[in-house]
Amino acid sequence: MGKAKCKESQNKRKQVRKQSKKVIPKPGEKGFKTSTQLRNERKRRAKKKEKSGYRQTESESVEAVSSMNIDPSLLYVKNPRKAPLVQKAVHFFAQQNVPNFTVFCGPAKAWRTVAKLAVRNVNNELTVGLFAPGSHNLVAVPDCPAHHPSVNCTVDVLQETARRSGIRAFDEVTGTGNLRHVAINVERATGSVQLTLVWKFTDQPADATTNKEESEALDRLCKKLIQQGTSSKGESSLTLHSLWVHYNAAWKHDNAIFNHTGRWEHRHGPKSIVENLAIDDLKIPLQFPPNVFRQANLDAFTGIIRKIRNVLQERASLSAAPPACVELYGGVGTLGLHVADLCRSLVSSDENPHNKACFEETVRQMKVSDGSVSYKSLNATEMVNSGVLNEADWIVVDPPRKGLDDVVLGAMAEVTRPQILVYVSCGFDAFQRDCKYLVQHGQWEVLHAEGHILFPGSDAIETLAFFVRRTDDDS
Numbered sequence: 001m002g003k004a005k006c007k008e009s010q011n012k013r014k015q016v017r018k019q020s021k022k023v024i025p026k027p028g029e030k031g032f033k034t035s036t037q038l039r040n041e042r043k044r045r046a047k048k049k050e051k052s053g054y055r056q057t058e059s060e061s062v063e064a065v066s067s068m069n070i071d072p073s074l075l076y077v078k079n080p081r082k083a084p085l086v087q088k089a090v091h092f093f094a095q096q097n098v099p100n101f102t103v104f105c106g107p108a109k110a111w112r113t114v115a116k117l118a119v120r121n122v123n124n125e126l127t128v129g130l131f132a133p134g135s136h137n138l139v140a141v142p143d144c145p146a147h148h149p150s151v152n153c154t155v156d157v158l159q160e161t162a163r164r165s166g167i168r169a170f171d172e173v174t175g176t177g178n179l180r181h182v183a184i185n186v187e188r189a190t191g192s193v194q195l196t197l198v199w200k201f202t203d204q205p206a207d208a209t210t211n212k213e214e215s216e217a218l219d220r221l222c223k224k225l226i227q228q229g230t231s232s233k234g235e236s237s238l239t240l241h242s243l244w245v246h247y248n249a250a251w252k253h254d255n256a257i258f259n260h261t262g263r264w265e266h267r268h269g270p271k272s273i274v275e276n277l278a279i280d281d282l283k284i285p286l287q288f289p290p291n292v293f294r295q296a297n298l299d300a301f302t303g304i305i306r307k308i309r310n311v312l313q314e315r316a317s318l319s320a321a322p323p324a325c326v327e328l329y330g331g332v333g334t335l336g337l338h339v340a341d342l343c344r345s346l347v348s349s350d351e352n353p354h355n356k357a358c359f360e361e362t363v364r365q366m367k368v369s370d371g372s373v374s375y376k377s378l379n380a381t382e383m384v385n386s387g388v389l390n391e392a393d394w395i396v397v398d399p400p401r402k403g404l405d406d407v408v409l410g411a412m413a414e415v416t417r418p419q420i421l422v423y424v425s426c427g428f429d430a431f432q433r434d435c436k437y438l439v440q441h442g443q444w445e446v447l448h449a450e451g452h453i454l455f456p457g458s459d460a461i462e463t464l465a466f467f468v469r470r471t472d473d474d475s
């Protein structure tokens with residue numbers, strides 16, 4: 001981002017801070033308002049905005065670009081802070097009187113180290129690309145500037161090799177063809193790639209001959225990719241960390257790239273990419289096989305983890321006893337493990353059964369063997385129903401875009417023991433809903449919030465919010 005534009009958004013942030021400072025005089029000062037008065041004012045302002053048609057939902061903004069065949073990850077790349085959801089977040093926190101809402105943005109190029117791309121026929125040629133938002137129009141993305149260079153090289157090599165090997169791209173109208181998606185994850189330290197071919201496969205006995213031909217084609221493709229990806233002669237631009245196949249038998253109208261009933265086959269190389277985030281002097285080797293969630297911009301996400309650690313470190317230093325922490329929607333423990341040393345206990349959890357082994361391997365390598373750190377393969381509702389929130393001093397949540405599950409949100413509002421709730425959100429509309437609910441129905445207030453643009457150029461914002469127990473008694 002140019003200096004002038006950076007200055008412009010700094011000024012805007014200053015203005016927002018100034019405005020929010022203006023409307024919250026201290027008790028006893030002229031114009032002081034109680035929480036209830038402020039809340040009612042917020043409601044009135046929100047209603048007015050709604051009437052004036054300001055609100056743009058995520059789906060509306062998606063619809064607006066679906067008809068254009070442009071790379072959706074580059075829509076706002078000239079000024080990522082201009083993305084509608086970023087603007088909406090700034091506006092929301094100003095309305096909520098949350099001061100100092102800052103939006104952080106890292107480099108706009110080469111940040112994507114996790115890419116899931118579709119494979120379809122375009123002009124009768126197998127093509128690897130992205131669907132334009134809200135559609136199944138494939139947009140080829142050669143040399144995408146958002147992609148880590150290793151992703152672009154892999155797309156080139158794979159596309160060429162698959163074409164030459166006579167691999168058929170999946171056709172969602174007829175349900176024919178095999179290669180439907182590819183997942184490319186980059187090991188940041190070496191630039192080598194963990195490549196997963198998502199292969200349509202039917203195991204109907206009637207298809208036995210077809211199956212044999214198709215699996216031979218797959219074997220040929222894998223063999224060629226391994227040859228190219230491990231060649232020491234520098235002939236290929238592909239450096240392979242590992243190769244996996246995910247068999248997805250789902251029929252035409254299924255948008256999920258990985259199918260939870262689909263089979264995973266490990267063909268080559270180490271099973272997991274190991275990522276160490278440079279946070280303090282912690283040594284936390286996170287394990288990422290392709291069947292677990294991994295942040296697409298781990299460099300920028302590290303800034304979020306660092307902030308969580310700083311705030312919780314300060315809280316821990318103020319509390320009489322080390323706290324007990326519960327993590328929901330925890331993935332492989334990406335957030336929780338980075339605060340485990342500040343706690344008496346950490347119970348992390350996630351619904352994806354593949355995470356548990358990753359979490360436990362990291363803990364084994366961290367040499368934590370006293371049982372204070374544990375993992376439950378349960379969804380967030382099951383965790384809440386097990387009563388675990390009543391034993392927690394800190395709660396850390398990082399739900400998918402749809403936000404907190406209803407039962408979880410209801411329980412969060414009612415539970416009385418936890419003193420801090422750390423909420424990381426990748427879906428701003430859902431966060432807005434959850435935040436309003438927690439503030440209105442629970443005893444929570446927002447201590448601090450900040451935005452992180454993890455996908456510069458896309459219409460997205462990652463929100464980090466710290467909720468603490470309300471201390472005023474006038475609500």
Ligand SMILES: C[S@@+](CC[C@H](N)C(=O)[O-])C[C@H]1O[C@@H](n2cnc3c(N)ncnc32)[C@H](O)[C@@H]1O
Nearest residue numbers: 293329330331334350351352379380398399400
């Ligand atoms: C945005 S990811 C965050 C994971 C982790 N914090 C990280 O940064 O790697 C959301 C996680 O929620 C999990 N998830 C989705 N729905 C869930 C549910 N209802 N209950 C528990 N986990 C869920 C997914 O498997 C995924 O690992």
